[in-house]
Amino acid sequence: MDIYSSLVNIVEKDFVSNRPEELYMYSRDPGAQPPRKVDYVVMPKTVEEVQQIVMLANKRRIPVTPMGGGFTTCALTVPIKGGIVLDMKRMDKIIEVNEKSKYAVVEAGVSQGALKSYLEKYYPHLQHSTPEAPPTVTVVGNLLIDGHGHLTPMHGVNSSMINGMEVVLPTGEICKIGSCSISPCWFTRRHLPDLAGLFIGWFGTTGIVTKISIQLFPKPRLRDCLVFSTDDPNSLPDVVFKVFQTEMAENFFVIAQDKPDWMLGHIYIVILITGNSEEEFELKKRQLSAMFDERVKFMEETPPAFKRRFLEVPPFAATAADFAKGGGFEYVGGILPIEKIPEAWRRNLEIIRRYNVAFSLAIQPLDCGHSVMFGPIYSFNRADEENIERVRKALDETNKLILELGGILWKAELPGQKLMMERMDTNTVELLKRVRKTLDPNGIMNPGNWE
Numbered sequence: 451m452d453i454y455s456s457l458v459n460i461v462e463k464d465f466v467s468n469r470p471e472e473l474y475m476y477s478r479d480p481g482a483q484p485p486r487k488v489d490y491v492v493m494p495k496t497v498e499e500v501q502q503i504v505m506l507a508n509k510r511r512i513p514v515t516p517m518g519g520g521f522t523t524c525a526l527t528v529p530i531k532g533g534i535v536l537d538m539k540r541m542d543k544i545i546e547v548n549e550k551s552k553y554a555v556v557e558a559g560v561s562q563g564a565l566k567s568y569l570e571k572y573y574p575h576l577q578h579s580t581p582e583a584p585p586t587v588t589v590v591g592n593l594l595i596d597g598h599g600h601l602t603p604m605h606g607v608n609s610s611m612i613n614g615m616e617v618v619l620p621t622g623e624i625c626k627i628g629s630c631s632i633s634p635c636w637f638t639r640r641h642l643p644d645l646a647g648l649f650i651g652w653f654g655t656t657g658i659v660t661k662i663s664i665q666l667f668p669k670p671r672l673r674d675c676l677v678f679s680t681d682d683p684n685s686l687p688d689v690v691f692k693v694f695q696t697e698m699a700e701n702f703f704v705i706a707q708d709k710p711d712w713m714l715g716h717i718y719i720v721i722l723i724t725g726n727s728e729e730e731f732e733l734k735k736r737q738l739s740a741m742f743d744e745r746v747k748f749m750e751e752t753p754p755a756f757k758r759r760f761l762e763v764p765p766f767a768a769t770a771a772d773f774a775k776g777g778g779f780e781y782v783g784g785i786l787p788i789e790k791i792p793e794a795w796r797r798n799l800e801i802i803r804r805y806n807v808a809f810s811l812a813i814q815p816l817d818c819g820h821s822v823m824f825g826p827i828y829s830f831n832r833a834d835e836e837n838i839e840r841v842r843k844a845l846d847e848t849n850k851l852i853l854e855l856g857g858i859l860w861k862a863e864l865p866g867q868k869l870m871m872e873r874m875d876t877n878t879v880e881l882l883k884r885v886r887k888t889l890d891p892n893g894i895m896n897p898g899n900w901e
């Protein structure tokens with residue numbers, strides 16, 4: 451009660467809870483990981499409040515887990531060692547849009563949907579790289595986990611679009627990263643020692659980001675998608691290579707699933723193209739539609755419903771979540787070299803058949819075709835323990851397959867993090883520990899992750 455009162459003194463009564471019905475919601479996410487204990491949920495409004503919460507947590511040695519939308523599906527915002535979930539959603543201001551230098555500065559609770567609507571209303575010629583995730587997820591949460599959006603295949607993973615940040619360090623200092631540490635302009639994080647790396651990919655174990663600057667990109671006038679199908683996964687490395695040799699695709703998916711029935715047994719390749727004039731657009735369409743060998747067929751008469759699914763931003767591509775009654779959904783983000791796709795594809799289908807799980811197998815090339823995100827998506831009934839257990843086993847085997855093929859696991863859940871750390875160079879593990887110990891001497895930030 452003493453900690454509860456101290457938290458109330460910082461953020462007021464309405465924004466702290468230790469009531470079981472609210473802790474229940476924060477103790478789990480839509481994925482297959484088991485629920486874990488939460489002691490308090492706190493929703494700060496200002497950076498000073500975040501700072502005071504961190505100082506209290508240090509004094510009383512309480513773990514703090516920062517949370518944006520809480521939608522990684524890998525339980526990354528469900529504390530491993532209890533303590534406070536710091537829900538950032540009240541810090542929801544869009545602070546600045548710089549039209550000429552093309553960036554937006556937002557607070558940590560600003561959602562993807564809010565930024566997208568704001569840009570559509572006030573800057574319709576600009577856009578940001580939007581993940582396929584539900585619109586309630588935060589811009590900051592996505593950038594900090596190296597998320598992928600609709601501009602990622604062409605422009606790089608979303609974390610490369612960070613221009614700067616404001617961070618509350620685990621010891622309570624407020625620190626700026628990038629050009630904003632020197633000037634009032636949040637226009638770049640380059641040309642300085644890149645301290646952003648101390649906070650990207652760390653799952654909130656090194657500090658709490660309170661503001662971020664994200665790069666914006668021109669929004670082309672015309673947009674369409676070309677759809678191809680193949681029955682041969684061996685053709686996929688060549689497809690990825692050829693498409694990126696043209697530098698013409700905005701976005702790119704490969705997708706296969708058993709349902710609806712007409713998708714059974716086929717692999718669909720969807721290439722998003724854009725243009726600012728009819729001529730440019732037609733040229734891209736012509737060139738891309740005729741570039742593959744006979745294994746890959748161009749589907750000239752693609753059903754509009756199928757196209758719509760990919761043309762929306764974010765695309766409504768996550769239909770796998772609806773296959774199994776009960777709304778459970780988790781996927782492995784296997785980051786792989788391009789040439790490993792056929793083996794990953796074939797062996798992952800064996801895992802899917804072995805555990806009889808509802809699935810969608812998706813690939814999105816990243817960083818201009820230098821790697822791919824190989825994402826087997828498993829959906830399940832959250833009220834059916836036996837179904838969840840089969841999905842956990844399938845996730846575990848998929849994780850091991852990705853690592854065996856030389857890949858790494860993106861936004862890995864706890865068992866996936868452990869698998870990676872077992873294989874990690876020992877000096878690298880020591881370096882991770884040293885960085886954390888230096889930044890967070892009392893070990894309060896999301897402890898249990900990357901350990």
Ligand SMILES: Cc1cc2nc3c(=O)[nH]c(=O)nc-3n(C[C@H](O)[C@H](O)[C@H](O)COP(=O)(O)OP(=O)(O)OC[C@H]3O[C@@H](n4cnc5c(N)ncnc54)[C@H](O)[C@@H]3O)c2cc1C
Pocket residue numbers: 515516517518519520521522523526527538558581582583584586587588589590591592593594595596597598599652653654655657658659660768771779896
């Ligand atoms: C249907 C579906 C589709 C998806 N598609 C995509 C996709 O296309 N691309 C993609 O990238 N992802 C996708 N995801 C995964 C995920 O939803 C997104 O990456 C999302 O953007 C994560 O943001 P979040 O706000 O939910 O992050 P959270 O889950 O809240 O946080 C992610 C991590 O960052 C930490 N964190 C959060 N906020 C802060 C902060 N302020 N300071 C420090 N650390 C912080 C958390 O502790 C956690 O470790 C999808 C998920 C679903 C359910």
